[in-house]
Amino acid sequence: DRYLSGLDKSRRSFSQRIRNLALNFTGVNEEFLEELMIVLLEADIGIRTAEKIIERVETRAMDEKLKKFDEISECLIEVMAEMYEEAGTCDDHVNENGPTVVLMVGVNGSGKTTTTAKLTKLYQEQRKKVVLAAADTFRAGAVDQLAMWADRLNVPCIKGREGGDPSAVLVDACRYALEEKADYLIGDTAGRLQNKANLMKELEKMKRVVGREIDGAPHEVWLVIDATTGQNGISQAQVFLETTAVTGIILTKLDGTAKGGIVFAIRDQLGLPVKFIGLGEHPDDLRPFDLQSYLYSLCE
Ligand code: GDP
Numbered sequence: 001d002r003y004l005s006g007l008d009k010s011r012r013s014f015s016q017r018i019r020n021l022a023l024n025f026t027g028v029n030e031e032f033l034e035e036l037m038i039v040l041l042e043a044d045i046g047i048r049t050a051e052k053i054i055e056r057v058e059t060r061a062m063d064e065k066l067k068k069f070d071e072i073s074e075c076l077i078e079v080m081a082e083m084y085e086e087a088g089t090c091d092d093h094v095n096e097n098g099p100t101v102v103l104m105v106g107v108n109g110s111g112k113t114t115t116t117a118k119l120t121k122l123y124q125e126q127r128k129k130v131v132l133a134a135a136d137t138f139r140a141g142a143v144d145q146l147a148m149w150a151d152r153l154n155v156p157c158i159k160g161r162e163g164g165d166p167s168a169v170l171v172d173a174c175r176y177a178l179e180e181k182a183d184y185l186i187g188d189t190a191g192r193l194q195n196k197a198n199l200m201k202e203l204e205k206m207k208r209v210v211g212r213e214i215d216g217a218p219h220e221v222w223l224v225i226d227a228t229t230g231q232n233g234i235s236q237a238q239v240f241l242e243t244t245a246v247t248g249i250i251l252t253k254l255d256g257t258a259k260g261g262i263v264f265a266i267r268d269q270l271g272l273p274v275k276f277i278g279l280g281e282h283p284d285d286l287r288p289f290d291l292q293s294y295l296y297s298l299c300e
Pocket of ligand 1: 252255281285
């Protein structure tokens with residue numbers, strides 16, 4: 001199963017560390033909570049989130065007089081699920097009257113182009129008609145890379161020239177998607193973080209122009225985050241959130257890290273749900289994020 005094998009590193013590391021806690025367990029005391037804290041931090045859950053989790057586990061263990069290790073580890077999973085869910089849900093935004101426009105944003109190298117291909121595959125499996133827009137005209141090779149995926153997946157890809165205006169590409173793509181009665185238009189954009197003001201201007205312009213072409217567009221703005229970059233990736237993500245309205249997170253490269261706890265840090269620190277997770281470089285390696293199955297596979 002690609003899902004389980006993609007999460008292998010995180011699964012082995014987290015569940016092993018939790019099991020190790022059982023070895024010295026004498027009760028929910030300061031020593032145990034300190035060790036638990038270390039396990040959570042090693043999984044990249046983040047200090048703020050970890051502290052909240054610890055506090056709740058401690059309170060609940062007292063209130064419910066939990067004594068056995070199994071009870072505590074179960075309580076831990078419940079608390080993690082609760083915290084994730086409390087942050088609120090976020091519905092999909094689908095355009096019922098025409099193409100749903102999705103913009104992919106994020107720093108270079110986070111996996112935007114690859115994820116655009118993976119999303120295409122996912123929508124194709126749902127029998128949706130997809131059009132791509134290669135609006136990352138900044139990164140050398142990004143346009144060709146997307147065009148290659150489009151070729152392989154047999155979907156049209158609207159291109160501009162390298163260094164050209166990404167908004168112009170998006171306008172062309174919107175018109176094409178309308179004409180072709182596409183279900184989805186996915187725009188791969190550039191992620192220049194060097195200059196926040198420019199980034200903001202460019203993103204705002206892209207949103208404005210697609211909004212003029214298609215009602216309510218962009219319907220989704222997905223921020224792509226590389227899971228292997230940990231807290232640093234979250235800080236970079238914060239810059240995007242300050243810059244533009246993001247509707248959801250796509251977390252890539254979870255197969256390359258043992259720190260799967262980052263899902264919880266993202267939820268808590270960015271206040272946005274993880275919509276999809278990337279588990280490899282193949283177009284099949286994208287899964288909708290499901291909290292229960294994720295937690296279950298992490299802790300089993
Ligand atoms: P972009 O600059 O944001 O468009 O990033 P790319 O899509 O070019 O991805 C950068 C690198 O990360 C490429 O080598 C991808 O194959 C790789 N990559 C993307 N997503 C994943 C993933 O989920 N798992 C792994 N292992 N590699 C990934």
